[in-house]
Amino acid sequence: MLTKLTNWSRLKSPWILHLNTGACNACDIEVVAALTPRFDVERFGILLKATPRHADVIVCTGPATRQMKDRLVRIYEQTPDPKFVIAVGACAMSGCVYRGAYNVLGGIDQVIPVDVYVPGCPVRPDAVIDGVVKLLNKLKG
Amino acid sequence: MKFQIPIGPQHPALKEPISLRMTVEGEIIREADIRLGYNHRGLEKLAEQRTWIQNIYLTERICGICSHSHTTCYVQGVEKLMELEPPKRGLYIRTLVAELERIHSHLLWLGVAGHEAGFDSFFMYTWRDREIVMDILEIISGNRVHYGINTIGGVRRDLDDGQVKHILDSLEILRKRSEYYKNLGTTEPSFVARLAGVGYLSKEDAIALCAVGPTLRASGVPMDVRKDDPYAVYGEIPFEVCTADTCDVLGRTVVRIQELFQCYNIIEYLLKNLPAGPVAVRAPRRAKPNEVVSRYEAPRGENIHYIKSNGTDKPERLKVRAPTLGNYAATIKMLKNGFIADVPLIFAAIDPCICCAERAVSLVDVRTGQEKIISMNALKQLSLKISAGKVRKREAEWPL
Numbered sequence: 001m002l003t004k005l006t007n008w009s010r011l012k013s014p015w016i017l018h019l020n021t022g023a024c025n026a027c028d029i030e031v032v033a034a035l036t037p038r039f040d041v042e043r044f045g046i047l048l049k050a051t052p053r054h055a056d057v058i059v060c061t062g063p064a065t066r067q068m069k070d071r072l073v074r075i076y077e078q079t080p081d082p083k084f085v086i087a088v089g090a091c092a093m094s095g096c097v098y099r100g101a102y103n104v105l106g107g108i109d110q111v112i113p114v115d116v117y118v119p120g121c122p123v124r125p126d127a128v129i130d131g132v133v134k135l136l137n138k139l140k141g
Numbered sequence: 142m143k144f145q146i147p148i149g150p151q152h153p154a155l156k157e158p159i160s161l162r163m164t165v166e167g168e169i170i171r172e173a174d175i176r177l178g179y180n181h182r183g184l185e186k187l188a189e190q191r192t193w194i195q196n197i198y199l200t201e202r203i204c205g206i207c208s209h210s211h212t213t214c215y216v217q218g219v220e221k222l223m224e225l226e227p228p229k230r231g232l233y234i235r236t237l238v239a240e241l242e243r244i245h246s247h248l249l250w251l252g253v254a255g256h257e258a259g260f261d262s263f264f265m266y267t268w269r270d271r272e273i274v275m276d277i278l279e280i281i282s283g284n285r286v287h288y289g290i291n292t293i294g295g296v297r298r299d300l301d302d303g304q305v306k307h308i309l310d311s312l313e314i315l316r317k318r319s320e321y322y323k324n325l326g327t328t329e330p331s332f333v334a335r336l337a338g339v340g341y342l343s344k345e346d347a348i349a350l351c352a353v354g355p356t357l358r359a360s361g362v363p364m365d366v367r368k369d370d371p372y373a374v375y376g377e378i379p380f381e382v383c384t385a386d387t388c389d390v391l392g393r394t395v396v397r398i399q400e401l402f403q404c405y406n407i408i409e410y411l412l413k414n415l416p417a418g419p420v421a422v423r424a425p426r427r428a429k430p431n432e433v434v435s436r437y438e439a440p441r442g443e444n445i446h447y448i449k450s451n452g453t454d455k456p457e458r459l460k461v462r463a464p465t466l467g468n469y470a471a472t473i474k475m476l477k478n479g480f481i482a483d484v485p486l487i488f489a490a491i492d493p494c495i496c497c498a499e500r501a502v503s504l505v506d507v508r509t510g511q512e513k514i515i516s517m518n519a520l521k522q523l524s525l526k527i528s529a530g531k532v533r534k535r536e537a538e539w540p541l
């Protein structure tokens with residue numbers, strides 16, 4: 001009964017944490033744009049949260065830089081279970097143009113497990129929403 | 142009693158990874174320190190391994206908000222190196238995209254300022270109107286953020302009459318909306334009370350600390366690369382440099398709103414006087430050995446690229462000085478003796494773009510407080526280790 005309730009609430013209102021791990025800002029802006037009136041993800045109950053301890057879903061943008069790696073792991077550990085990670089943008093998927101640079105690890109999945117990949121450079125806000133919805137479907141099934 | 146408060150790299154008040162460390166006495170900030178490097182990706186090194194054309198797309202990805210600024214700055218420099226003269230129509234379209242970018246960046250900033258001041262409906266309003274600009278940019282270039290419109294010797298896409306009409310129609314809506322923001326931003330009592338007097342930066346300090354862009358202009362210094370050292374077609378466009386003399390966050394807001402109106406005028410002028418002809422000329426593959434400094438007035442201030450060529454099809458060195466870096470020193474000054482509650486507002490007021498500014502190579506372990514400045518040599522070792530085994534095209538020297 002209780003698990004059913006938590007599952008239901010998680011599906012109806014996933015809280016996300018937006019984390020920039022070295023992105024060029026474009027993907028971040030598009031993630032924020034998804035919250036604003038044109039796209040308005042809040043109608044699906046998706047809320048942007050400020051701290052990892054409140055979040056269910058970590059939305060990562062950017063290739064993992066060496067400097068951010070430890071912090072990324074730390075933030076992942078701070079997020080309460082069950083947690084999900086969405087890699088937003090070509091950077092978070094594989095490193096994009098920065099692949100091969102000395103300070104870039106190339107893709108979030110080198111550091112933490114990723115559930116959903118959203119391609120694009122930068123992603124469109126609609127793609128971000130699609131990614132979150134796909135994740136929700138995954139939770140359901 | 143003094144306390145140290147670390148903020149960041151992941152923090153609700155910051156949108157990008159940066160770490161501020163403040164020493165406070167009660168509510169008053171006595172010392173402030175900015176730690177960089179979370180977003181450092183090694184772009185300048187990467188640029189040395191790419192061809193001139195590939196580097197356009199690399200410099201575009203320095204920053205997602207002022208992507209056109211970086212490409213234009215880079216492309217202008219390369220055109221000087223290759224002694225190319227882009228056609229007029231190409232320059233007009235390049236300037237048009239630059240001004241559209243300025244509008245979207247300023248609207249974005251206004252929203253963020255509203256958000257930091259606790260005025261979230263303002264944030265939602267400006268971001269809704271920003272979508273109009275994003276639509277125009279998408280129509281012109283095919284992408285919302287990274288336009289990829291610049292190429293060496295001109296631009297890649299032409300405008301047609303339908304697009305021109307669409308832009309002019311949208312401008313009308315934007316003008317009306319901006320009029321509303323102007324009234325709101327300058328007369329709404331609670332908003333003004335929150336912004337006025339916060340983050341004071343005197344004219345002398347602004348000059349001494351090399352502030353750039355709206356931060357500098359809000360301290361009463363009329364400096365704008367578009368006027369002082371005209372590039373592209375700015376020499377023939379009538380426009381004004383907007384300043385304010387309140388030296389605080391309110392002044393920075395007013396300057397940006399006024400600049401919006403200038404942008405609308407510039408765009409209207411550009412579209413009404415659009416010359417006919419080709420949009421680009423063919424560029425050679427190689428550039429003669431030479432060096433060049435290119436300046437550009439990005440939405441956040443003066444952007445400088447230094448490019449050195451050595452006769453091959455790749456640059457020998459690309460150095461980027463983004464506007465945010467120029468404003469860091471001034472930010473520390475503004476934070477000092479202010480309240481903790483003002484930190485997000487002051488910091489947002491320079492419109493920081495951390496990914497732009499991440500050229501520093503000082504590594505800091507925030508948790509242990511240990512500071513490690515990696516020497517250029519150690520860094521070179523590291524980069525050598527990574528690229529070991531790969532075929533190296535050319536013996537690159539670390540250029541310092």
Ligand code: SF4
Nearest residue numbers: 024089090091121122
């Ligand atoms: S995927 Fe592209 S737009 Fe997104 S952060 Fe990376 S370079 Fe920037």
